[in-house]
Amino acid sequence: MRYFLRRLMEAAFLLIGVSILTFLFSTLAPGNYFDEMRLNPQISSETVAALRAQYQLDRPLPVRYVRWVSSLLHGEMGFSFAYNSPVAPLLWVRARNTLLLTLTATFIAWALALPLGVWSAATLHRLPDRSLSWATAALLAIPDLVLALGLLILAVRSGWFPTGGMVSLGSERLTPLQQTRDIALHMELPVVALVLSLLPTLVRHVRGAVADVLHTPFLRAAASHGIPRHTLLYRYALRAAANPLISLFGFSVGALLSGSLLVEVVMSWPGLGPLLLEAILARDLYTVIGGVLCSTIFLIGGNFLADVLLYWADPRIRTAASAQ
Amino acid sequence: MSRRFAWPNMDGRTGTGLLPPTMTPLLQVQDLHVTYTSSAGRVSLALAGLSFDVHRGETLGVLGESGSGKSTLAVALLRLLPENAEVQKGAVLFEGLDLLQAELRTLERIRGRRIALIFQEPSLALHPTIRIGDQIGDVLAAHESLTEGSLRQKTLQLLAEVSCADPARIADSYPHQVSGGQQQRVLIAQAIACGPSLIVADEPTASLDPTTQQEILSLFRKLRRKFNLSLILITHNPALLAGLADRLLVLYGGRAAESGPTERVLASPQHPYTRALLQSMPRQLNGITRRRQSRLPIIPGEAPNLEVLANGCRFETRCAERMELCSKREPAAESVSEGHTVACFKYGG
Amino acid sequence: MEQLLITENLEKRYENAGVLGTKREVWALQGVSFSIGPRSTLALVGESGSGKSTLAFCIACLERPTSGRIVFDGNEITALNEKQLRDMRPQIQLVFQDPARSLNPRFSALEIVCEPLLVQGRFTKQEREKRARALLAQVGIPQETALRRPYEFSGGQRQRLAIARALALEPKLLILDEALSALDCSVQAQIANLLLELQSLLGLTYLFITHDFAMAAHLADEIAVMECGRIVELSATERVLRAPEQEITRRLIAATPGLSAAKLVQEAV
Numbered sequence: 011m012r013y014f015l016r017r018l019m020e021a022a023f024l025l026i027g028v029s030i031l032t033f034l035f036s037t038l039a040p041g042n043y044f045d046e047m048r049l050n051p052q053i054s055s056e057t058v059a060a061l062r063a064q065y066q067l068d069r070p071l072p073v074r075y076v077r078w079v080s081s082l083l084h085g086e087m088g089f090s091f092a093y094n095s096p097v098a099p100l101l102w103v104r105a106r107n108t109l110l111l112t113l114t115a116t117f118i119a120w121a122l123a124l125p126l127g128v129w130s131a132a133t134l135h136r137l138p139d140r141s142l143s144w145a146t147a148a149l150l151a152i153p154d155l156v157l158a159l160g161l162l163i164l165a166v167r168s169g170w171f172p173t174g175g176m177v178s179l180g181s182e183r184l185t186p187l188q189q190t191r192d193i194a195l196h197m198e199l200p201v202v203a204l205v206l207s208l209l210p211t212l213v214r215h216v217r218g219a220v221a222d223v224l225h226t227p228f229l230r231a232a233a234s235h236g237i238p239r240h241t242l243l244y245r246y247a248l249r250a251a252a253n254p255l256i257s258l259f260g261f262s263v264g265a266l267l268s269g270s271l272l273v274e275v276v277m278s279w280p281g282l283g284p285l286l287l288e289a290i291l292a293r294d295l296y297t298v299i300g301g302v303l304c305s306t307i308f309l310i311g312g313n314f315l316a317d318v319l320l321y322w323a324d325p326r327i328r329t330a331a332s333a334q
Numbered sequence: 335m336s337r338r339f340a341w342p343n344m345d346g347r348t349g350t351g352l353l354p355p356t357m358t359p360l361l362q363v364q365d366l367h368v369t370y371t372s373s374a375g376r377v378s379l380a381l382a383g384l385s386f387d388v389h390r391g392e393t394l395g396v397l398g399e400s401g402s403g404k405s406t407l408a409v410a411l412l413r414l415l416p417e418n419a420e421v422q423k424g425a426v427l428f429e430g431l432d433l434l435q436a437e438l439r440t441l442e443r444i445r446g447r448r449i450a451l452i453f454q455e456p457s458l459a460l461h462p463t464i465r466i467g468d469q470i471g472d473v474l475a476a477h478e479s480l481t482e483g484s485l486r487q488k489t490l491q492l493l494a495e496v497s498c499a500d501p502a503r504i505a506d507s508y509p510h511q512v513s514g515g516q517q518q519r520v521l522i523a524q525a526i527a528c529g530p531s532l533i534v535a536d537e538p539t540a541s542l543d544p545t546t547q548q549e550i551l552s553l554f555r556k557l558r559r560k561f562n563l564s565l566i567l568i569t570h571n572p573a574l575l576a577g578l579a580d581r582l583l584v585l586y587g588g589r590a591a592e593s594g595p596t597e598r599v600l601a602s603p604q605h606p607y608t609r610a611l612l613q614s615m616p617r618q619l620n621g622i623t624r625r626r627q628s629r630l631p632i633i634p635g636e637a638p639n640l641e642v643l644a645n646g647c648r649f650e651t652r653c654a655e656r657m658e659l660c661s662k663r664e665p666a667a668e669s670v671s672e673g674h675t676v677a678c679f680k681y682g683g
Numbered sequence: 684m685e686q687l688l689i690t691e692n693l694e695k696r697y698e699n700a701g702v703l704g705t706k707r708e709v710w711a712l713q714g715v716s717f718s719i720g721p722r723s724t725l726a727l728v729g730e731s732g733s734g735k736s737t738l739a740f741c742i743a744c745l746e747r748p749t750s751g752r753i754v755f756d757g758n759e760i761t762a763l764n765e766k767q768l769r770d771m772r773p774q775i776q777l778v779f780q781d782p783a784r785s786l787n788p789r790f791s792a793l794e795i796v797c798e799p800l801l802v803q804g805r806f807t808k809q810e811r812e813k814r815a816r817a818l819l820a821q822v823g824i825p826q827e828t829a830l831r832r833p834y835e836f837s838g839g840q841r842q843r844l845a846i847a848r849a850l851a852l853e854p855k856l857l858i859l860d861e862a863l864s865a866l867d868c869s870v871q872a873q874i875a876n877l878l879l880e881l882q883s884l885l886g887l888t889y890l891f892i893t894h895d896f897a898m899a900a901h902l903a904d905e906i907a908v909m910e911c912g913r914i915v916e917l918s919a920t921e922r923v924l925r926a927p928e929q930e931i932t933r934r935l936i937a938a939t940p941g942l943s944a945a946k947l948v949q950e951a952v
Contacts, residue, residue, distance in 0.1 A: 225416065231459040234414055235473040235524060236446035245472075249463055324463050325508040399867035400838060514731070543730040543894055544938035570867045573940035614872035616901035617939075626901060626920060627724075627879055630872040636837050637867075 013331040017317055021310045028306045032299050033075050039293075078296070087303075088296030092289065097300045100285065105304055107176060108281035111197060112270045115204035116262060119212055122205070127216025128243050134221055142217075146210035158203045158276040165199055172196045174278035200277045204270060208262065215258050219251035226250065252323050260316020264309035358430070359387035360564050361411075361532060366424035368403070368410050368588075370640075373418075378640035380406040380419070382588040382648075388532065393558065393565040395579030395596060397572055399611075401637030403588040404568045405454070408536045412445050428532070447477045450525035452535040456517035460509040466520050467505030470527060477528045492523040497553060515546035519553070526557060534566040539574060551578055572612060576600055581673070584608045587638045587648025590667065594674030604676040606655045607633070647679070655680065685757070686718040687888050688742065688856060693751035695737050695912075711737040712748065713912045719856075719905075722882065724889040726903035726920075728896055728935060734912040735892045739860045742890065743777050744768050756855060773803070773852035780861035782841035786833040792819065792844050793829040799851040818847040822877060839870035843877065850881070858890045863898055875902060896939040900924055908932045 078088055087097040130139045165171035172178065176196050177189070184192060223229060224247055232246050262269075271283035278284070282301055289297035321327055368381040381403045388394050398404035409415050411426055413433060426433040428449060433441060445451075453459040461469060470492060471485045480488065486505075493501035496519040509517055518538060525533050535554070539547040551574065558565055567579060575582060575596060582599045584592040584607065592605035603609040610633045617623060624630070635652040638644070646661040647653070653660065659679050667675040668682040695712040711734050719725045729735050740746040742753060744760060753761045760771055779785040786795055796815040800806055806814070819829055822843040824836075833841055842862060849857055859878070863871045875898065881887055893899050899906055899920075906923045908916040908931060916929045927933045 227453055227455065227458040228461045230409070230414055231451070231453045231521075232461065232469075232472070234409075234412055234445055234451040234453070235476060235527075236442045236444070237472055237476045238442065241472070241476075246461055246464070250461060252463070326462060326510055329508075329511065399869060544896065545730065545934055548938045572868070576940060611869050614869045615897070616872070616875070617897040624901070629876045629879060630901075632872045632876060633869045636840070 013321065014318070017314060021314060024310055025303075025306060029079070029299070029303055030075070032302045033078065034071070036295055036298050037071060037074070078299075087300045090289070090294050090297045092292045092294040092297065097296045100297065101282070101300050101304055104280060104282045104285045107279065108270060108274065108283065111200055111274070111279060111281060112204065114197065115201045115208065115270075118201065119205045119208040120259070123209060123212035123216050124248070127213045128220050128248060130213065130217040131220035131224060131247075132243055139217075142213065146213050149206060150210040154203070154207045154272050155276070157206055158273050161199050161203050162276060171199050176280050200273050200279050203273045203277070207273075208269070212258070212262075216251075216255060219254050220247050223247045223250045253320065256319045256323060257316050259319070260312045262312070263315060264312030268305065357389070360390045360429065361388040362425075362427040363387070363411070364425045364427065366407075366410065366426065367422040368406050368415065369420050369422055371418045371420070376641050379643060380588050380640055381410065383424075384585075384588065384590055386583050386590060386593060388564055388566060390531070390564055391558075391562050392581065393567065393579045395575035395582045396566060396568040396585060397570070397575060397582055398568065398585035399570045399637060401587070401640060402585040404585055405536055407585075408451060408534050408568055411534060412449060412451055413441060414451070443477070446473055446530070447528040448530050449532045449534065450530040452521050452525050452533065452538055454537045454540060456514060456521050456541075457509065459521055460517060462509060464508075465505070466507055466509060466512070470505070470520070470524055473524045473527045488527075492527055493520070495526065495557070496520075496523045497549070498523075514542055515549065518542065518550055522550075522553065522557070526561065529561070530563070532564045532566070534568070536568045537570070538567065539569075547574070554578065572600060573615070588640065589648060589664070590677060591649065592676045594671075598671070598674055604670050604674070604681065605678050606653045607649045610654065685721070687721040687756060688890075689718040689754040690742070691716050691752040691754075693738070693741060693748045693753065695741060695746065696749045711912055712741070715751070715912070715914055717907055717914060717917055719888055719890060721855075721888055722886050723904045724882070724891055724902055726891045726893060726899035726906045727909060728893060728899050728906060729909035730894060730935075733909040735909055736860055738909075739777065739858045739890070739892055743775050743858055744772050745777075773799075774854050775856045775858065776849035776852065776854040777858045777860060778842075778845050778849050778862045780864050782838065782845045783833065785845060786841060788833055791830045791832060792824060792836070795833070795844060796847050796851055799848060803852065814851070818850055821850070821881070822847045838866050839873055842866060842874055846877070846881070850885070854887070856888045856890065858892070860892045861894070864893065864895065871898065878902065896935050908935070
């Protein structure tokens with residue numbers, strides 16, 4: 011228990027630190043939302059100044075930070091100039107969409123990577139392993155952008171898949187079941203793109219971790235007891251190789267946002283990625299900060315999840331933690 | 335209410351007496367040759383034509399130091415050699431079936447069920463993140479179909495059989511939470527779980543305290559008496575085999591240097607290596623003590639380099655009694671008395 | 684004769700923080716007092732958990748005892764500060780049980796023995812190498828193998844290497860923590876002979892920690908038996924073997940084959 015409380019506290023400190031840094035960098039970066047307006051000769055400089063005052067962009071930095079934090083504690087995250095609405099509801103909707111996409115992709119990627127990696131390790135250096143290594147190397151070599159665009163081209167040419175977005179036009183009129191089906195259809199391509207970009211790294215790590223474990227004394231001892239091969243591979247080998255894989259899983263959850271940004275933008279999936287991109291380009295301060303904070307929460311959440319899973323999966327960590 | 339284990343090889347006997355030698359041995363190793371190939375491509379000969387028998391109910395002590403091939407022997411019997419090892423020649427006949435040629439399915443049915451292997455280093459031979467009870471249960475489940483309840487019951491019975499205090503607690507623990515002695519007992523419990531006829535134990539007391547060592551050895555005595563087991567005990571310490579093994583097989587450089595009844599070999603060793611080994615111990619097994627802090631008579635040099643294929647006797651370079659002939663040919667095993675054979679030119683060959 | 688090492692009432696307590704803030708105390712050493720004369724060997728015998736290794740680490744200045752005194756060569760080392768301790772440490776060296784784990788696998792044999800000399804900073808490179816080669820010769824490692832890595836040596840040779848490294852700083856006291864336990868029987872004899880030779884040649888004092896009573900009886904002038912962090916028996920070797928006073932001593936002697944050969948025959952049922 012102490013172990014987790016400490017981790018949570020560390021996470022809270024991290025969050026505070028990141029928020030300060032983000033605030034600092036965003037505001038110190040030259041320019042703000044209203045710079046574009048200033049270039050427009052039809053808007054007087056007084057209007058610009060008035061707008062700035064209205065949004066309190068002329069107050070000193072610490073004051074703005076404190077106001078922002080206090081509004082955060084009320085559940086608001088500032089105001090988006092570009093969308094002319096509070097940031098928080100914007101973020102939640104987009105974050106939800108991103109999570110839907112990336113969690114599905116992560117789940118599918120791991121579900122494929124585990125058996126493939128185990129098979130690779132079990133047939134190390136022989137034909138199945140070598141062909142899988144070739145395939146993963148090829149996939150790794152293809153840039154994510156090319157992959158996503160390629161899939162998009164396929165969608166356009168074949169007409170089998172929707173070419174972007176999350177829902178079809180007029181989907182509000184469909185029944186909930188039909189709506190779900192609609193979303194699922196739109197998800198297919200982005201998910202495929204994400205899975206293909208995630209898979210090679212995962213397979214390689216699973217292969218490496220399991221191959222390391224296959225030569226340990228306890229695995230040979232288990233084999234000497236006549237335990238059948240598939241039990242050896244999945245119950246004994248995989249469990250022993252779990253630790254580095256669980257850490258990897260935590261990282262991959264943490265990197266969800268940055269991993270999916272490209273795919274979301276190319277495939278017009280309304281997630282955090284496109285929002286963040288537009289906000290940065292438009293100097294929409296609070297949206298940027300909100301988005302970065304979101305991604306930090308993902309990262310911390312991912313690591314925390316990995317810690318929890320490790321604690322649950324490895325009794326040696328439990329013993330060490332309780333001895334602290 | 336306790337359940338009796340079903341021991342398929344019992345023959346209806348309950349005694350521990352050795353079978354008359356006319357019966358077929360339980361295990362016959364014939365001319366076994368095993369090589370290892372290093373990543374650099376160098377080949378070393380770990381076992382060079384080893385042959386021996388083990389009869390039912392008999393305990394064979396295999397005495398070997400590093401480089402003698404003893405651990406290779408243990409894993410070779412059940413075809414558990416690592417990828418870079420290969421059996422070049424030879425046969426391992428278990429109840430008439432050649433294990434080296436058998437199908438994998440047949441072999442998996444024999445492993446753990448008819449022949450059990452106890453590995454060195456109990457802390458390494460157990461899976462670190464699976465509970466002990468489950469690890470024993472997996473062995474049972476691999477060979478018998480039992481319900482959850484009876485798996486648990488049998489597991490606790492086995493732990494009690496190997497004298498584990500508080501079997502339930504041990505069954506629910508993980509290997510790193512129990513002591514070295516208890517880990518060794520768990521390995522033994524796994525070995526006897528399905529009622530094997532032969533148990534091969536590789537250095538079963540190596541990392542243990544002396545009192546725990548004695549407890550484990552007594553446990554072996556009790557179990558072999560109770561279940562009429564045949565044992566192969568592999569160790570580098572002759573003192574452990576005195577009083578426990580019926581016969582002794584001394585390995586050197588992948589070959590059998592000497593073999594015979596334990597007391598005879600220990601009391602009057604014939605092979606120069608056996609003699610030198612026994613003399614190098616600070617306290618002699620026959621009770622003769624040396625002057626304290628005197629220099630012990632040692633075997634000069636190091637264990638043989640198995641990559642070099644020697645033409646003659648492997649022990650020749652370190653032997654105090656070597657002759658011209660010793661570097662030219664390998665000596666064959668010659669009988670010096672009833673059941674006692676030596677591979678040395680001093681006795682013919 | 685002035686004793687080289689004297690310990691008085693050594694105590695070492697470890698604290699384990701239990702769950703929910705409760706603290707558990709473990710007394711690894713309690714009231715340990717003994718002394719070793721120069722050029723002699725004291726064997727410390729006991730089972731695992733008896734505190735042997737903790738005692739070794741305290742004497743080697745790797746751990747600080749919770750209370751008690753250690754006087755080495757007339758200096759009270761428990762009263763020294765970190766800097767003074769650093770000057771003291773070369774005189775007490777440790778040899779561990781598992782040479783595979785206590786030798787840096789990336790260094791050659793020569794580098795391993797040079798390393799302590801390098802840390803001391805007193806010698807030039809040539810002097811270091813010369814000394815190192817002399818030490819390797821002294822422990823019986825052939826000069827041609829000086830550039831090999833530890834994994835290329837046998838277990839016995841690795842232990843010789845560990846001894847050479849320990850001797851690099853010309854210590855007065857060598858603590859051998861189960862140094863022979865992981866070796867084959869015939870190799871143990873070789874290393875035991877080496878230790879005896881080095882002792883008479885260099886005037887070393889040994890603290891020989893082991894659970895092998897037979898080897899302890901062969902090498903040591905005096906034997907101390909430890910149980911649960913205390914020394915329960917301490918006498919000259921012959922006296923301990925002939926007339927052991929404590930139950931634990933009797934049990935350890937009985938458990939060592941060869942020490943009581945008669946018992947062995949009875950067991951052969």
